[in-house]
Amino acid sequence: MRPMAGKTLYDKIWDAHVVAQESPDGQDGEAILYIDLHLIHEVTSPQAFAGLRAHRRPVRRPDRTLAVADHNIPTVGQGLGVAAVADEEARLQLQMLEKNVAENGIEFFPMGDVRNGIVHVVGPEQGRTQPGMTIVCGDSHTSTHGAFGALAHGIGTSEVEHVLATQTLRQRKSKNMRVVIDGTPAPGVGAKDFALAMIGEIGTNGGAGYVIEYAGEAIRALSMEGRMTLCNLTIEGGARAGLVAPDETTFDYLRGRPAAPKGGAWEMALGYWKSFFSDPDAQFDREIRLDAATIAPLVTWGTSPEDVVAVTGAVPAPDSFAHPDKRASAERALDYMGLAGGQPIADARIDVVFIGSCTNSRIEDLRAAAAIVEGRQVAAGVRAMVVPGSGLVREQAESEGLDEIFTAAGFEWREPGCSMCLAMNPDKLMPGQRCASTSNRNFEGRQGRGGRTHLMSPAMAAAAAIAGHIADVRDFLR
Amino acid sequence: MQPFIRLDAKVAPLPLANIDTDQIIPKQFLKTVEREGLAKGLFYDLRFDAEGREKPDFVLNRPEYKGAGVLVTGDNFGCGSSREHAPWALMDFGVRCVVSTSFAEIFYSNCFQNGLLPVVLEADEVQQLMDEAKGGNHVVTVDLEAQTVVSPSGRTFRFEIDPQRKQKMLNGLDPIGETLQAAGAIDLYEMKRALTQPWLEDA
Numbered sequence: 001m002r003p004m005a006g007k008t009l010y011d012k013i014w015d016a017h018v019v020a021q022e023s024p025d026g027q028d029g030e031a032i033l034y035i036d037l038h039l040i041h042e043v044t045s046p047q048a049f050a051g052l053r054a055h056r057r058p059v060r061r062p063d064r065t066l067a068v069a070d071h072n073i074p075t076v077g078q079g080l081g082v083a084a085v086a087d088e089e090a091r092l093q094l095q096m097l098e099k100n101v102a103e104n105g106i107e108f109f110p111m112g113d114v115r116n117g118i119v120h121v122v123g124p125e126q127g128r129t130q131p132g133m134t135i136v137c138g139d140s141h142t143s144t145h146g147a148f149g150a151l152a153h154g155i156g157t158s159e160v161e162h163v164l165a166t167q168t169l170r171q172r173k174s175k176n177m178r179v180v181i182d183g184t185p186a187p188g189v190g191a192k193d194f195a196l197a198m199i200g201e202i203g204t205n206g207g208a209g210y211v212i213e214y215a216g217e218a219i220r221a222l223s224m225e226g227r228m229t230l231c232n233l234t235i236e237g238g239a240r241a242g243l244v245a246p247d248e249t250t251f252d253y254l255r256g257r258p259a260a261p262k263g264g265a266w267e268m269a270l271g272y273w274k275s276f277f278s279d280p281d282a283q284f285d286r287e288i289r290l291d292a293a294t295i296a297p298l299v300t301w302g303t304s305p306e307d308v309v310a311v312t313g314a315v316p317a318p319d320s321f322a323h324p325d326k327r328a329s330a331e332r333a334l335d336y337m338g339l340a341g342g343q344p345i346a347d348a349r350i351d352v353v354f355i356g357s358c359t360n361s362r363i364e365d366l367r368a369a370a371a372i373v374e375g376r377q378v379a380a381g382v383r384a385m386v387v388p389g390s391g392l393v394r395e396q397a398e399s400e401g402l403d404e405i406f407t408a409a410g411f412e413w414r415e416p417g418c419s420m421c422l423a424m425n426p427d428k429l430m431p432g433q434r435c436a437s438t439s440n441r442n443f444e445g446r447q448g449r450g451g452r453t454h455l456m457s458p459a460m461a462a463a464a465a466i467a468g469h470i471a472d473v474r475d476f477l478r
Numbered sequence: 479m480q481p482f483i484r485l486d487a488k489v490a491p492l493p494l495a496n497i498d499t500d501q502i503i504p505k506q507f508l509k510t511v512e513r514e515g516l517a518k519g520l521f522y523d524l525r526f527d528a529e530g531r532e533k534p535d536f537v538l539n540r541p542e543y544k545g546a547g548v549l550v551t552g553d554n555f556g557c558g559s560s561r562e563h564a565p566w567a568l569m570d571f572g573v574r575c576v577v578s579t580s581f582a583e584i585f586y587s588n589c590f591q592n593g594l595l596p597v598v599l600e601a602d603e604v605q606q607l608m609d610e611a612k613g614g615n616h617v618v619t620v621d622l623e624a625q626t627v628v629s630p631s632g633r634t635f636r637f638e639i640d641p642q643r644k645q646k647m648l649n650g651l652d653p654i655g656e657t658l659q660a661a662g663a664i665d666l667y668e669m670k671r672a673l674t675q676p677w678l679e680d681a
Contacts, residue, residue: 019667021659022642029642032660034667036678044561046511057654060664064678072509089509096511140560140584154584157513158560158591158653168664172640204496205554205580238557238585263676269677282576304496325495325552332494422559424505431528441558443500445523 006279008176009245010211013151013276017134019168028391030170036133036150038163039119040106042097043071043424044138047446048161049100057475059104060167065156066128067096067101067108070118072424075387075414078112085111090425100423104164117390117416120144120358124228125392127257131246131273136163141358141440143234147227148254149246149276151211154235174240175285177210178278181218183293188473190368191226192360192438192457194218195233196298200308207239210286213278214244218292224253224362232439245277297473300442300455301345302333307442309345311460311472317341337452338432347468348454352435353384353411353465354447355458357421360438363390363396365458369438370402372462372476378410379468385412385427387419411465423448436464480593481650485620487547487575489630490537491611497551498558499585503567516567538571542614548575550607555596556585565594575620577627579604593650595620597627603635619666622648 007015014033022029024344038061045067052059059065069082072090082098085091094111109116115126120141129145135152136142138160145152155169164294165168181194199206212234214227222230227244234242244250251270254260261269296310307330309315318330318341339348355361357371366388377379378384386406388394394416397403403413420427421439429435429451438461442453454470463471507519524536531677532539538546549568555578556564565588568576577594589596597620599607607629608615616630622644627635646653 022665024642027641029640032657032663034664034671043508047513047562050511055654057658087509093509093511138562139562141560154560154589156560156565156584156588158562158588162654162657165654166661166664167668168657168660170653170657204557207584208554208580208583229676236583238554265677269675272675278573306496323495325493329495329552421503422500424508441498441500443498443558445504446500449504449523449528 004284006281008153008278008282008284009149009213009243009276009281010176013132013134014173016132018297028173030172032168033134033171034168035064035136035163037066037123037128037135039123039135039137039142040065040067040160041071041119041139042069042093044157045160046093046096047157048164051161052164053118059106059164064167065106065164066123066270067097067106068116068119068122069097069111069425070116071418071422073111073417075417075427080413082111094282095147095456114391114395117393118361118418119360120232121389121393124148124224125257125390127260130260130269131250136169140235141232141243141388144232144358145230146231146234146242147224147244148196149243149251149273151241151243153241164460174211175209175211177207177239177286177288178214178284179214179288179290180216181214181290181292181466182216183218183291183365185218185292185295186474188297188477189292189295190457191229192221193295193298194290194292195230195293196300196308197453198288199233199237199305200298201288201290202237204236204289204304204306205238207234207237210239211241211243212239214242219244220247223364225362227361229359233305236440246273294429297457297460299345299460299470301337301339302330303336303442303444304329305440305455306334307333311346311470313345315339315341315343315345317358334433346472347433349469350382350436350464351433352429353382353461354387354420354437354439355385355461356387356389356419357439358389358418359440360458361387361393363393365438366393366397366402369458369462372459372473373409373411373466375407376466378465382465382468384410384465385414385420387414388416390416420447422446436461436470479591479650479652482574482593482595482647484622484623486545486617487574488543488545489550489607489611489616489618490543490546491608492537492549492551493608495552496554496557499556499561499564502556502564503561507567508561508563513566514570515607517570519608520567520571539598540614545572547572548577548618548620549573550577550611551606553579555581557582560584561679562588562591565589565592569594577604577607591653592645593647595622595647597637599637600626606633607635
């Protein structure tokens with residue numbers, strides 16, 4: 001216990017949501033934590049609704065629940081409706097979601113609705129995501145919403161059922177970690193590189209047991225969309241959630257969004273939101289410092305997000321890992337990826353480029369990619385695709401002419417959804433195909449059985465599409 | 479939830495770090511609307527080749543490990559996606575306990591919703607268990623009450639576990655029913671919130 005020290009942002013959000021604290025044997029046990037916003041989608045909710053039905057339990061707060069269809073929807077022909085979805089199991093899941101939300105009075109943006117899209121794009125875009133909130137969803141990348149100074153994390157389906165029934169979650173408090181990123185990044189370097197640098201530093205379970213707060217001048221300088229990218233990838237470092245304290249950037253983003261408070265309520269909300277920051281004397285259990293100026297554009301070489309290397313670097317040799325498990329994993333990863341230790345990563349020729357996912361499918365991501373692509377052509381033999389994060393992102397991009405830039409260069413311009421990030425829908429890699437991807441996981445088989453994923457920023461993926469191999473975006477800047 | 483009290487079962491070694499939930503149960507099996515029947519997809523790409531034939535050298539396909547109820551694995555087991563299909567698939571396959579040096583958090587808490595016991599041991603203890611498991615046909619005893627794993631050679635490893643989680647696992651309690659007993663406190667919280675944050679209430 002820390003008797004008189006100030007509170008962290010995480011402490012403050014936690015304290016504001018404790019409904020009851022269980023204290024068996026005088027020790028802090030589980031807390032029942034109130035949940036302000038519950039996001040649901042078609043893949044991790046059907047068994048939860050079935051559980052509610054079996055116990056005759058109602059949904060406690062349908063008004064604090066929002067549903068989208070994103071994980072398994074096709075990214076063409078969405079206007080034809082769910083009945084036209086070719087995959088029978090996917091169609092059944094989508095129909096089940098429609099039925100469950102209708103029976104329970106939950107707001108739902110169905111496939112084809114311009115407001116539909118990836119759940120972690122839609123929540124912020126609609127102004128549903130707000131500072132100081134607790135937000136959960138049956139999806140690990142719920143950490144995205146931490147960009148607003150909301151405590152947001154993924155849960156399993158049993159917990160989805162628990163939240164539907166009680167609007168609370170049983171939780172144990174995590175420890176506090178602060179990641180401070182100061183300095184000014186070089187052109188071509190951004191939030192995706194910050195996140196990969198951090199994961200490379202701490203490892204994929206380095207954040208286990210912690211909630212991470214991001215601070216420092218490079219974080220303050222990030223847009224909301226950059227902060228979302230960073231918080232989104234926090235789960236890849238194993239932390240429960242990522243947080244950025246709300247500031248004027250946050251409030252400017254929220255003002256005027258459909259679900260943001262209006263008029264007098266806005267002023268009242270603003271006052272409340274401004275109370276969410278870490279006190280100057282708050283203590284963190286662990287602190288990491290990075291200098292943005294020293295971060296190069298990064299890519300992954302292996303099958304774990306911690307397998308990062310600067311685009312100018314080489315694939316590491318398995319012997320460079322001390323631990324036998326890590327060495328075995330590296331050998332396995334290189335074999336799977338079809339790479340050799342010591343080979344320059346920029347030598348890797350690519351077959352597919354995927355610009356999309358809850359990590360990098362927002363308008364700024366598409367602008368950054370389009371700026372590299374404009375007036376250039378996708379390399380021969382490369383399949384390149386852009387999947388906007390929502391119908392509204394797609395509309396915005398089209399109003400700026402970005403779709404024409406992409407299609408003129410040879411990119412496919414598709415409809416929104418999770419798409420090739422997890423390849424539950426028809427968008428997937430073929431065995432052995434190598435993909436430059438703006439998504440979040442390079443796991444074996446993640447983008448299709450035998451598919452080889454290299455994670456990178458949207459601008460880097462665009463550069464790879466033009467070059468036909470992994471390429472340094474700094475050579476493409478104008 | 480199925481209670482977990484004590485288990486005597488064959489132990490299978492899976493000496494890889496960062497086994498993610500995409501490997502435990504690949505995406506094509508997530509289109510189900512049921513909790514049952516996921517054993518067919520467990521470790522699918524490790525167990526089966528591209529033509530759907532069993533890979534004879536994968537540990538769970540080897541005859542001496544058939545029916546294994548305990549897995550011993552490398553660091554950070556269950557990282558990645560929050561899919562509860564991962565513990566569902568392990569349970570459906572007959573695995574009731576996973577031993578590792580560390581688990582990813584969401585997977586770890588999903589285990590406790592389902593009666594799948596995640597046991598954290600020290601690195602040298604996991605290695606010892608891994609080495610002993612390599613012969614096959616070896617039985618370990620996992621005792622949740624005593625918080626011990628007894629290796630095939632008879633070495634006893636003690637593990638730590640949160641006492642509340644332990645009790646719930648031993649008794650197989652329904653956490654929703656338990657939380658609903660605090661409905662009065664939730665009502666009160668909501669009344670206060672409606673006053674302090676009225677913009678979150680529907681008009």
